[in-house]
Amino acid sequence: MTQDLLLKNVRLWGAAATDILIRDGRIEIIALGQTAEAAHVEDCANGILLPGLIEAHTHLDKTLWGMGWRPHQAGPLLIDKIETERRLKTDWNIDPARQSKRQALLSLSHGTTAIRSHVDVDTEIGLKGIEGVLATKQDLADIIDIEIVAFPQSGVMTRPGTLELMKEAMNAGAHVVGGLDPCSIDRDPKGQLDAIFRLAEQTGKPVDIHLHEPGELGAFSMDLIIEQTRALGMRGNVTISHAFCLGMPDRSRAMDLIEQLAKEQISIATVATASRPVPMAEDLRRAGVTLCAGSDGIRDTWGPYGNADMLERAMLLGLRNNFRTDPDVEHALWCCSYGGAKVMKLPDYGLDIGCIADLVLVEAESVTHAVVSRPQRKLVIKRGKVAARDGVTLIRVPDAHA
Amino acid sequence: MTQDLLLKNVRLWGAAATDILIRDGRIEIIALGQTAEAAHVEDCANGILLPGLIEAHTHLDKTLWGMGWRPHQAGPLLIDKIETERRLKTDWNIDPARQSKRQALLSLSHGTTAIRSHVDVDTEIGLKGIEGVLATKQDLADIIDIEIVAFPQSGVMTRPGTLELMKEAMNAGAHVVGGLDPCSIDRDPKGQLDAIFRLAEQTGKPVDIHLHEPGELGAFSMDLIIEQTRALGMRGNVTISHAFCLGMPDRSRAMDLIEQLAKEQISIATVATASRPVPMAEDLRRAGVTLCAGSDGIRDTWGPYGNADMLERAMLLGLRNNFRTDPDVEHALWCCSYGGAKVMKLPDYGLDIGCIADLVLVEAESVTHAVVSRPQRKLVIKRGKVAARDGVTLIRVPDAHA
Numbered sequence: 001m002t003q004d005l006l007l008k009n010v011r012l013w014g015a016a017a018t019d020i021l022i023r024d025g026r027i028e029i030i031a032l033g034q035t036a037e038a039a040h041v042e043d044c045a046n047g048i049l050l051p052g053l054i055e056a057h058t059h060l061d062k063t064l065w066g067m068g069w070r071p072h073q074a075g076p077l078l079i080d081k082i083e084t085e086r087r088l089k090t091d092w093n094i095d096p097a098r099q100s101k102r103q104a105l106l107s108l109s110h111g112t113t114a115i116r117s118h119v120d121v122d123t124e125i126g127l128k129g130i131e132g133v134l135a136t137k138q139d140l141a142d143i144i145d146i147e148i149v150a151f152p153q154s155g156v157m158t159r160p161g162t163l164e165l166m167k168e169a170m171n172a173g174a175h176v177v178g179g180l181d182p183c184s185i186d187r188d189p190k191g192q193l194d195a196i197f198r199l200a201e202q203t204g205k206p207v208d209i210h211l212h213e214p215g216e217l218g219a220f221s222m223d224l225i226i227e228q229t230r231a232l233g234m235r236g237n238v239t240i241s242h243a244f245c246l247g248m249p250d251r252s253r254a255m256d257l258i259e260q261l262a263k264e265q266i267s268i269a270t271v272a273t274a275s276r277p278v279p280m281a282e283d284l285r286r287a288g289v290t291l292c293a294g295s296d297g298i299r300d301t302w303g304p305y306g307n308a309d310m311l312e313r314a315m316l317l318g319l320r321n322n323f324r325t326d327p328d329v330e331h332a333l334w335c336c337s338y339g340g341a342k343v344m345k346l347p348d349y350g351l352d353i354g355c356i357a358d359l360v361l362v363e364a365e366s367v368t369h370a371v372v373s374r375p376q377r378k379l380v381i382k383r384g385k386v387a388a389r390d391g392v393t394l395i396r397v398p399d400a401h402a
Numbered sequence: 403m404t405q406d407l408l409l410k411n412v413r414l415w416g417a418a419a420t421d422i423l424i425r426d427g428r429i430e431i432i433a434l435g436q437t438a439e440a441a442h443v444e445d446c447a448n449g450i451l452l453p454g455l456i457e458a459h460t461h462l463d464k465t466l467w468g469m470g471w472r473p474h475q476a477g478p479l480l481i482d483k484i485e486t487e488r489r490l491k492t493d494w495n496i497d498p499a500r501q502s503k504r505q506a507l508l509s510l511s512h513g514t515t516a517i518r519s520h521v522d523v524d525t526e527i528g529l530k531g532i533e534g535v536l537a538t539k540q541d542l543a544d545i546i547d548i549e550i551v552a553f554p555q556s557g558v559m560t561r562p563g564t565l566e567l568m569k570e571a572m573n574a575g576a577h578v579v580g581g582l583d584p585c586s587i588d589r590d591p592k593g594q595l596d597a598i599f600r601l602a603e604q605t606g607k608p609v610d611i612h613l614h615e616p617g618e619l620g621a622f623s624m625d626l627i628i629e630q631t632r633a634l635g636m637r638g639n640v641t642i643s644h645a646f647c648l649g650m651p652d653r654s655r656a657m658d659l660i661e662q663l664a665k666e667q668i669s670i671a672t673v674a675t676a677s678r679p680v681p682m683a684e685d686l687r688r689a690g691v692t693l694c695a696g697s698d699g700i701r702d703t704w705g706p707y708g709n710a711d712m713l714e715r716a717m718l719l720g721l722r723n724n725f726r727t728d729p730d731v732e733h734a735l736w737c738c739s740y741g742g743a744k745v746m747k748l749p750d751y752g753l754d755i756g757c758i759a760d761l762v763l764v765e766a767e768s769v770t771h772a773v774v775s776r777p778q779r780k781l782v783i784k785r786g787k788v789a790a791r792d793g794v795t796l797i798r799v800p801d802a803h804a
Contacts, residue, residue: 068767069766069767069768069770069771071727071728071768071770072726072727072728072770074726249651272676273721274674274676274718274721274722275721275722275723275724276724299774302726303726304726304731304770304771304774305717305720305721305774306774307774307775315707316676316721318707319675319676319677319707319718320676320677321677322677322678324474324476324704324705324706325473325474326473326474329706364471365470365471366471366473368471368473368474368706369471369706372701372706372707372708372709373709
């Protein structure tokens with residue numbers, strides 16, 4: 001009883017005001033005018049209560065957040081960024097444990113209660129990234145959920161030894177098998193996809209593959225991913241991140257791909273990149289393909305942008321998709337909450353009775369208003385306990401400039 | 403002497419710290435360690451001083467800011483938005499004087515010190531929009547500069563009587579002759595362009611034309627605009643807003659157009675729309691075409707987005723153009739400051755000795771850091787006087803929900 005939390009005068013996803021009793025970390029009662037003797041009572045002043053936001057695609061291990069401003073160094077190509085990053089990780093001492101903790105707490109301050117993070121595995125850094133993010137996951141276990149993708153940022157086939165490290169990463173506790181541009185980076189699409197799908201099969205874990213390859217090249221890789229998913233019976237356990245090829249000019253080819261994705265229940269993770277073709281949210285929604293969203297790298301060696309605010313990501317997703325009506329803008333936020341939860345298979349997620357009380361409270365007139373204005377988060381609640389208030393986490397970040 | 407303002411410990415556009423003495427509304431001395439007996443001294447704590455931001459494309463007369471949240475009503479087509487807006491202006495009592503004042507003060511709170519606003523002129527609203535924004539311009543003359551484009555939102559040729567109203571608008575004090583999609587909206591490109599360029603010639607005023615038309619249609623209209631500019635000797639006095647056609651797939655056609663724009667010193671105004679092809683900033687910069695930027699409509703019947711923050715617009719411009727390095731991101735901010743000032747021909751704009759002291763102070767480690775983090779504006783200074791502090795204008799907005 002002492003842990004009960006009563007939220008008075010809240011509007012669930014913008015609906016009429018009600019009160020919510022949270023007990024044992026779950027939503028137990030939703031009814032106006034509750035007078036239960038809860039240990040903690042919060043007057044929510046007619047604020048909008050949303051389910052905890054879901055950061056479904058980021059890179060916790062390599063943000064520069066809190067390390068002082070560092071001008072962008074990398075050249076324009078994808079490979080420039082990969083090479084530059086590998087060098088700067090050492091030169092700048094980008095410590096995965098420290099940095100992942102900083103970013104996770106930043107996310108929490110903005111109302112994110114679960115994160116899927118790709119974490120680099122390569123023959124230089126080995127498992128240091130995985131170990132660092134696992135340490136953060138454990139340290140912050142009470143306030144944020146972190147799922148780790150073992151991510152071969154520097155390629156699998158082009159860097160012998162990487163696959164073995166990925167196996168070790170999975171044994172060490174990584175949750176998802178990652179992949180990356182099997183043609184353009186690895187130069188051996190069959191080789192990479194055979195290897196990572198085999199690893200997924202052996203470990204019984206899902207797959208999440210970065211696919212930046214544009215146009216027909218990306219479509220070819222996507223075909224191969226769909227075939228692997230079908231052949232191994234991994235329906236519902238595969239995510240493709242970015243999937244720029246779905247923005248290709250040949251719309252009928254893209255729609256055919258989307259139909260196949262729907263059949264295999266392959267989900268898409270997007271960043272709503274403004275400078276590239278991207279999967280269109282409406283195409284995916286119509287076909288029944290789940291779209292989730294993420295910040296991608298936040299202020300890292302890949303680029304200076306990002307603040308881990310998934311309400312802002314919903315706005316960027318809305319702008320990218322030309323969403324203007326309330327249902328459309330709310331769908332953008334759905335991708336940044338329910339969509340991510342579905343992809344991460346978070347149990348009992350949402351705003352219904354019985355759901356785990358991962359919640360975020362904002363002052364706004366409507367859900368769309370919250371997305372476009374991105375107000376400070378009044379409360380962030382994790383499993384029924386207040387984890388952040390007025391944009392500040394109760395646990396503080398490691399010292400700045402370390 | 404009593405009006406002197408000494409800004410201590412500021413970094414001009416991110417350079418080494420110095421002090422700035424402002425006298426008679428202008429920057430008089432830039433030198434470290436000044437001890438002048440200024441009437442007002444501000445310790446700027448090593449903050450970055452930028453020239454006042456320039457909102458070069460917006461619609462002050464029709465924002466819904468401060469009117470309570472109103473869900474988006476219009477259908478997907480451009481013409482749906484035009485028709486819906488004309489209806490709602492009356493139904494919702496969108497008063498141009500009140501609303502333009504609200505938005506202008508919102509802009510000022512974010513460090514904008516000059517605005518070019520398109521203001522609707524049509525046979526229903528007549529000159530009410532122009533009169534309302536002129537009233538705001540006068541009311542706020544000490545704290546923000548407003549330039550008015552007489553904008554035929556509902557078409558010129560398709561709505562007889564509009565051209566006469568535009569003439570009246572120019573006589574009433576509008577500064578720029580507007581135009582809109584001469585093919586797709588007006589169905590008579592020669593007719594519209596002849597009419598508005600004639601009006602510009604007669605009044606000796608510049609032209610700023612909305613051109614949403616995509617691909618070859620927009621390119622055709624742009625050809626006609628370039629021809630008119632050349633024929634009438636209006637070099638350096640024409641702006642094309644949006645110019646989506648410059649994002650057309652045929653890059654050589656687009657580059658040919660850009661070369662012609664450069665020859666006629668026609669500038670481009672962009673919103674950095676994420677969902678449409680847009681002019682690429684780098685193409686324009688290389689060719690010597692000035693690019694300025696704006697918020698477009700802010701929370702109006704066209705869409706729910708926008709907050710009038712030109713630092714955020716610089717971020718969106720950077721994201722849209724895939725700008726990552728400091729020089730590139732700083733160019734995005736250049737477009738939102740110097741670019742706009744150039745298009746509006748603001749005299750003595752900038753951070754040099756002798757410049758008019760329109761300034762904004764932010765806490766950030768570098769200019770790029772300011773763009774990506776968009777911190778609250780510590781000070782906004784208009785002609786040497788503090789006009790806003792810590793994100794709050796000294797003059798307050800009209801009552802909310804009026």
